[in-house]
Structure formats: C-alpha cells, structure tokens
Amino acid sequence: GRRIGYVFQEPMSALNPVLRCGDQLVETLRHHFDMDRRAARTRALEWLERVRLDEPERILRAWPHQLSGGQRQRVMLALALCAEPALLIADEPTTALDVLRQRELIELFGELRRELGFSMLFISHDLGVVRHLADEVIILDRGRVVEQGPLAQVWRAPAHAVTRALIQAMPRLDEAPWVAPAPAEEPVLEVGDLRVSFAERRSLWSKKKRHTAVDGVSFALRRGETVGIVGPSGCGKTSLARGLLRLVPATGQVRVGRTDWMALAGAALRRARRHVQLIFQDPVAALNPRLPIGEAILEPMRVHGLHDDEGERFERMQALLEEVDLPAGWHDRLPRQLSGGERQRVCIARALACQPRVLVCDECVAQLDVTIQKQVLELLLRLQQRHRLAMLFIAHDLAVVRLVSHRILVMDAGRVVEEAHPDELFRAPRSAMGRALVEAARWGAQSL
Missing domain, CATH: 3.40.50.300 (P-loop containing nucleotide triphosphate hydrolases)
Incomplete structure (x- = not known):
C-alpha cells in the first residue's frame, strides 16, 4: 500500500x-x-x-x-x-x-x-x-475517453464537444453577473455581533482552551437578495452558517423576520428552523444512504406538520423533484444511485420542502464539475426568483460568487474585513484579504 x-x-x-x-x-x-x-x-x-x-x-x-x-x-x-x-x-x-x-x-x-x-x-x-x-490530459464522458493528448494542444484546439463544453462552462471574470438588481425590501435575516468558539484541550488532563471561529460578524439579508461570503479555508465561513442556524453554540443577535432567533429553545426553535434551511457542502454526508430520496424530502414536511395529509405531501414531494429538474419517478431511488449533481438537487428540494424564507448555501457547488455547477447555480437563481428567497451563498470560488451575489462579505480570521458590491470588490478591493482573493482569482482565470 x-x-x-x-x-x-x-x-x-x-x-x-x-x-x-x-x-x-x-x-x-x-x-x-x-x-x-x-x-x-x-x-x-x-x-x-x-x-x-x-x-x-x-x-x-x-x-x-x-x-x-x-x-x-x-x-x-x-x-x-x-x-x-x-x-x-x-x-x-x-x-x-x-x-x-x-x-x-x-x-x-x-x-x-x-x-x-x-x-x-x-x-x-x-x-x-x-x-x-x-503534461497530458484525458477527457472522459460516460466512462469513455473522448479526447486525449498534450494539454496545450487539447486546450488550443479541442476536438470533442464535451471538451468544448467544459471550457465554455468555466466562470470568467469578464462575464456579466447573472442576478438582477436586489429588491428594496425589509431584511428577512439580521445578524449582529455573532461569535462562535470551540473548547479544545491537548489531553484529558490539560486545561481547555477556546478557539474563536467567528468573531463579531454583523450583516443583514433582504428577501430576494443574495449575499456572498468568501474567505480562505478555516476563516469561519461554515462556522458562521452553523452559528446563525444554532447548530453550534453561539452568542450575539440573530433575527429572522421579527423573531429573535437566539431567544428560542425547544419546540419553538424546532418550529422556527423551517424558515432558514441549510444546503450542505457534501451531499453524500448530508443524505441518509439508506433512505430513498423521496423519503428524505417527505421527512421535513412530516416533522413540521406541513400539508393536510400524506397524499398531499407525496404530491408536493414529486413536484419538488420536478422543480429541481429530477424525474418525479425517481422518488424511490437511493442516494448512491445518483450523481453528485443529482444528490445536490435532492438536498435543494429537501430544503425547499420546509417553505423557507432563507437558504444558506455552504459551498454547495464546490464538488461539482463546471457544467453541472453552472446548471445548479442557474437552478438556485431560478428558485430564488420564483419563491423570493433570501440566499446566503458561502463559497471559496470568487468567480462563482461574483456571478450570483448582490453583495460580497470578505472574511478573514473569523471577522468580516470588507463588504462590497462584486464589481467594486474586483475593481478596488480595500482589505488585504480582498486584494489577495481577487489576485488569486485573476491568476486562475489567466490560466485559461
């Protein structure tokens, strides 16, 4: 080995x-x-x-x-x-x-x-x-080699349609944003001075030490708006999402509509959770491998008592599968029978089953190839317009975040160090981390 x-x-x-x-x-x-x-x-x-x-x-x-x-x-x-x-x-x-x-x-x-x-x-x-x-590249499609050769040759003159589609689907920094101007509405999510820390100890006998993952983050999110959050790995993006969702202990202020999220507990918190739903980074870990995908979508509807009876829930589940561009007849399939992009669509349908006001997308396209990534992003934006969803879009790919966001928050070491419109961030970043991320994104784009 x-x-x-x-x-x-x-x-x-x-x-x-x-x-x-x-x-x-x-x-x-x-x-x-x-x-x-x-x-x-x-x-x-x-x-x-x-x-x-x-x-x-x-x-x-x-x-x-x-x-x-x-x-x-x-x-x-x-x-x-x-x-x-x-x-x-x-x-x-x-x-x-x-x-x-x-x-x-x-x-x-x-x-x-x-x-x-x-x-x-x-x-x-x-x-x-x-x-x-x-040095050399092999392009696969449906288990077969469709193109192979020295990388420079394949790049300059791609011979196969799959190769051309892969190159064309890459996000580009000169591409116009995909989102319409954000509507001027009241905030549906307000976060103030949010802090998340974890206790660590070196051994069973050593004293605990606090590691601060999120350090005083504040922002607001309006209905129909997408706020992108970018930053280096370990800067606190995922901890921020888990903290505002009360999935990990956190302090600060979180309001969803007029509800003080941090004051809720027990049954009241469980009822309120349906209004803010999380789409996880890894759909394999997020879905129960033994549960058919239809049951995964039905489960939150049952938990929150949505719809009058099981027949209505089943119809809604089938409608949700079709809404995320999956056949309704796939409801009895297991997650292992789906591709990565299809599993992520199931996770989106499951989140929508709760009729949320806010979607928190935590690196939800990071593990998808560029063609499927583009399809899922277009799906999310279409669903946002249809349901007037507020979206918190967490990602490390600044080129992708730029396309789908109305505003971008740059995080570093647990703090928001810059907030800007996407074009403003790329034109004149004010923070050191903002400049580093923009420079790295441009370096990646130059390779194409």
Whole structure:
C-alpha cells in the first residue's frame, strides 16, 4: 500500500471520525516506517506544515468534524504523501479549497513531485487547475475517453464537444453577473455581533482552551437578495452558517423576520428552523444512504406538520423533484444511485420542502464539475426568483460568487474585513484579504 497514495474527493467520508487527525497520521507513519510514537508525531507535524496548514499543533489534536472542508482535504493530502508513494492518485484534491489555497497546493504539488519523485494521476473537473499541473490530459464522458493528448494542444484546439463544453462552462471574470438588481425590501435575516468558539484541550488532563471561529460578524439579508461570503479555508465561513442556524453554540443577535432567533429553545426553535434551511457542502454526508430520496424530502414536511395529509405531501414531494429538474419517478431511488449533481438537487428540494424564507448555501457547488455547477447555480437563481428567497451563498470560488451575489462579505480570521458590491470588490478591493482573493482569482482565470 505504500507504493500508491490516494487523496479522496470527500475528506469527511474518508477520515475516521472517531480518531483525531494527528492519531491518523501517526498510525500511518508507524505502519510504514520503523519509528516510535514520538518520532511519528514529530513527522506528522512536519507534514501538516508541508501542506500549508496553519496552527499544525491545533490540527494535530483536532477531530475531523472540527475542521473546515479545506483543512480536512489538506489533512488527507498529508496522509497520502507521508508514506512517500511512487504514484499519487489525486481525486479532486483542490475541490474544497479557496483560490488562495488552491494556488499554494498547485505549487506544493510541483515542489513535492520534484522532491519525492512520484508520478501523479490528477482527476479534476477544474480545468484551470489541470492547466497548471498536467503534461497530458484525458477527457472522459460516460466512462469513455473522448479526447486525449498534450494539454496545450487539447486546450488550443479541442476536438470533442464535451471538451468544448467544459471550457465554455468555466466562470470568467469578464462575464456579466447573472442576478438582477436586489429588491428594496425589509431584511428577512439580521445578524449582529455573532461569535462562535470551540473548547479544545491537548489531553484529558490539560486545561481547555477556546478557539474563536467567528468573531463579531454583523450583516443583514433582504428577501430576494443574495449575499456572498468568501474567505480562505478555516476563516469561519461554515462556522458562521452553523452559528446563525444554532447548530453550534453561539452568542450575539440573530433575527429572522421579527423573531429573535437566539431567544428560542425547544419546540419553538424546532418550529422556527423551517424558515432558514441549510444546503450542505457534501451531499453524500448530508443524505441518509439508506433512505430513498423521496423519503428524505417527505421527512421535513412530516416533522413540521406541513400539508393536510400524506397524499398531499407525496404530491408536493414529486413536484419538488420536478422543480429541481429530477424525474418525479425517481422518488424511490437511493442516494448512491445518483450523481453528485443529482444528490445536490435532492438536498435543494429537501430544503425547499420546509417553505423557507432563507437558504444558506455552504459551498454547495464546490464538488461539482463546471457544467453541472453552472446548471445548479442557474437552478438556485431560478428558485430564488420564483419563491423570493433570501440566499446566503458561502463559497471559496470568487468567480462563482461574483456571478450570483448582490453583495460580497470578505472574511478573514473569523471577522468580516470588507463588504462590497462584486464589481467594486474586483475593481478596488480595500482589505488585504480582498486584494489577495481577487489576485488569486485573476491568476486562475489567466490560466485559461
């Protein structure tokens, strides 16, 4: 097993949820090399530093669920490379990373490949990333190779329709935004001085230490408006979403309409939850693998007592499947029978089943190829217009956020460091993080 390393597409599914990240690295190192636990721990720290993870000591002690998607993916990269394989198979390793970390990882792949001398099979839907890394490219469609050759040749003169579609679907910085001007309505979601922190301890006998993930964030969201949230991996984007949804302990003010969200508890909170729904980053982890997709959509309607009887709920479930461009007859299929894009459509239908006022989209297109990503984004905007939904759109791809957002919040180290209209952000970013994200987005676009 040491000769081949594998970086999986979905790190939350690949990492052991009941082992700390450091223990998983130590276990791998001790299995492949003759070293004691202390030496393995030192080597594990070195690998976490090599994959550019901030606070490696904290990551070493953390459980996988305490990390952001980007941080988990880089732990997976360290696990794959720490045995120094001859071949690295990387299955969408940069999918969950922001543009800054993508650029760092692309450069890191080159450095480590030269240093360790491994070959690499790089699987990706991100053509910009492929352009930076590959010597040759293979284009697949429905399990068959439809085009193959030197990357520069395929890029300059794509011969197959699938290749041309992939290139044309890439978000571009000179493309006009897809959203109409935001309606002038009262805020449906108001967040004030929101703070989220987690208690950590080094061992059973050490004192707990607080790690602040969200530090005093405030903003408002109007009906029919999309606010984009961008920032580097680990900056607190997902913790912000979970905090305002009361999925993790948080302090501050959150109002949904006229309801003080933070004052609710028990049955009152459960009833109110249907008004703010979350579309998760990883649809595989978000859907029960043993539950047919129709039941997954019916369940929230039953929980909240929506519609008069089971017959009406079943009709509504079928209508929701069709609304997200899936056949109503698929209601008895299991999640494993669907593609990644189809599973994410099911998650969108499940969120809509609650008749929400606000959709929180947490990296909901990050794991999709560019053609499916464009379809899902167009679907979300169509649903927003139809239902007058307010959307909080969290993503690391600034080019995508620019297309679908009326305003953009830039986060860094748990704080909002800049708020701007998308065009204003790209024209003259005011914060250091805003400038870094815009520069990285332009660097990615230049590769095309």
